[in-house]
Amino acid sequence: MISRLLAAAALVLPLSLAAQERGPEPKAAAKSPADIEAPIRSVTRHSGNFGGTRIAYRAIAGDTYLKDKDGKPLASITSYSYIKEGPVDPNRPVTFLWNGGPGSGSLWLHMGAFGPKRVVIPSDARDDGAPPYPIVDNAESLLDVTDIVFIDPVGTGFSRALGDTDPKDYWGVTKDAKSMAAFIRLWLNEHGRWNAPKFIGGESYGTTRSAAVIKELEGSYTDVAINGIILISSILDFSQAADAPGNELGYVTNLPSMAATAWYHNKVADRPASLEAFVEEARAFAIGPYAAALLKGNALTPAERAQILPQLSRFTGVSQTYLAQADLRLSPGRFYKELLRDRGLTIGRLDTRYTGVDYDNAGETPDNDPSFYAIDGAYTAAMNQWSRVGLGYSPDLTYSAIGGTRDWDWNIAGGPRGGSGYLNVAPWIGKAMRENSDLRVFVGQGYYDFATPFFGAEYSLNRTGIPNDGRIVWQYYHAGHMMYVREDDLRKLSSDIRAFIRAR
Template identity: 80%
Template structure:
């Protein structure tokens, strides 16, 4: 989900003439010309700034604008908008560059950009309260990673300001593999433009952005024209899509969701004999989920009345939901029912992206919430901040609606032959296993929020604890006391920044 780079002064074959802005955009005469098929040249704004990041005062250049993806004949097909932040000063060949995006699919990079790692960020309540109405505080972000790496935030086609051009069908870019190829193409063009082929490189994303990261590493390193990568940042991972708990007959999702239910029940004080820490309780929940609970579910109709009676009180304790409700649900508590049932006695629902958030529905009778309070609790602030920052501070203001999360319909989920198998089972984790096996210098950072139901932490652990993924210590796990966007909680923003900063420095 994020934005990325934008070239600067030079007009390379990849991008054509650019509008250069220092204190403000100053369109050159070249920008008045029209390119192929009436498509104007890409517009780029360059501004200079300074800030303190990781305790260091840094002067940096911000490049916001378009890069054109072209066909073999040089015809522009799509405009990728990106936001690049480059440290000023003497060239350091050992300085890393990190490419970041968000997920969806269909999300712009606004969340990681304006919430976590960009030089400016928008402030939302740290205690899971609604963000209210503007003006929203847009402040300097000392947690930005600019002290250890240059940053490039990318918006895939159909997100942010990025779009298909001319008669190009945007569906040409809407799919797991199609999208990854366009991102890999962009990265190669960026490395050409900025002369960074031999720099340490990191790629990463959040949510579906982790799916994208796995697919992109396959496009970058999966052939004999490698773009070798030093590290992959997986924030709130979804790699194995078999974990859908609402699919009849699929038991895996109930197992991998249970520890997140336990964490949430612990947070909302719905646990009998509540342990002192959430870490202690989720450790118990993991053991119960993968052991007695999984066994009970896999027995199906063969489970005995005695076995069922033994499971129910344990399941009730870990979920905070009554034994009667769980019995009626046949031991299988879907996430949507959990969001509605846990705090029904208080007339509240809980969030999906972050279960610390609570909301009030039209009435209290249904079995699923009207909406996700953890999304409508922050979306206004982020969309406002991205538009204000890009258009006013970075002087990049295209005549295009910024799409924070848009419709990228008819997404092609087919992996073709897929990683070691057919296309019926969508799991991109084998791409990561292959990359780790074939690049001894590659490492993975995996960060998960305890209160995230969009990408539950136990599901992420399960995905990366499988055959073909080396168990050699090159995957680092970090956990946070918030949800999907753990950085909305100030303490977790600081921890996240510190964890990733140290991960990059370990190179």
């Protein structure tokens, strides 16, 4: 390792010294608005069977420019709008969707779940292999009940900062939400849909974004009222993900996901027939005896420890010896490596049904996430093929599927009760629900998801200030973070959200 670092330094240092000798590079002249190319749009017409209904629709793929008060273009946001043909029905909803990251394009929900076309990958947690991948008509698209707009935030997909605009102006919890809210207002202006029923939603960090966007849309005197928020694989309270010594919350909220995974991989000795029943046992243990034991810390007696260990081993599928050495605190990374070590396999993070083979079997954590490298090739290929060929929108740019943003600003000035020690956007959803009596929330969670564990989502939305009046709809799936990669769960997810939209 040291030799590699020294070699890298040898490559970098002469360049730095040379730059110092000749002085700083001259800055490129800032582009004037006249130098910035006009936005590109492609409009095509199609039809398909969605939810059992034949729908003719117009697809609009392309750029929307965000501008400053003087009309100078600052950033281009790419979107894909699917709008039912014919006279505008004032009662027809429009749904705005995005993915997460932060730094991910909307290709996952677009080409995996709700777009009119989707890519087919194996349902049984095998990798997607090599192209060509089947791109098929998506009968599970929601176009029978709503128009749909897929949005790629700045730095994702083909969306980008323009001219001399610093892209970091859009890379942050609040900055990003403001740009998404601005886009929604522009879209409503252009399409005359201000009085239409409206839904917003996302997956993963896209649920964080949804909470921040609802604050921007409904938190001022120029409200854009929303009928429903769709949260798929939620992460709202980031204290659960804070891997810091002394923070016990993550161990508690991760435990039911460990139990579900141990059940799936047949690592539970007295394995119940029902996953749901075993998960319910794990919930009760996690929030009860296990949480109490962790909170006692060094005050936990040997007798109490002896009572917890066998139960913890039963729910996690990991040996009591290993758990004792970990002081009852099993981190997800260790769990991915340890659960199937006896089989020479690791498990996925996004979806623990997936397994992988590491360089060797001795490490503490996996080399990579087999549930991500098993699907990324198919989705990237399908998004580029559908956009560039199917929709005729093919800019001279690389589509950034994920990882296109850096140095994300996680601070939320004026956060709940003035606190910004950690990010928790769930109170923004609570406030929106208290101030909009018709606002409903759909929450869909996969049992085998460790990126956004289902018990963590339950914890986040079960806090003071969030109405407990039946307006939050919960649904669960027998897959992971992208539950729609499993065909049965795609059908269930589509049916569940279709029912949610119809029940507005």
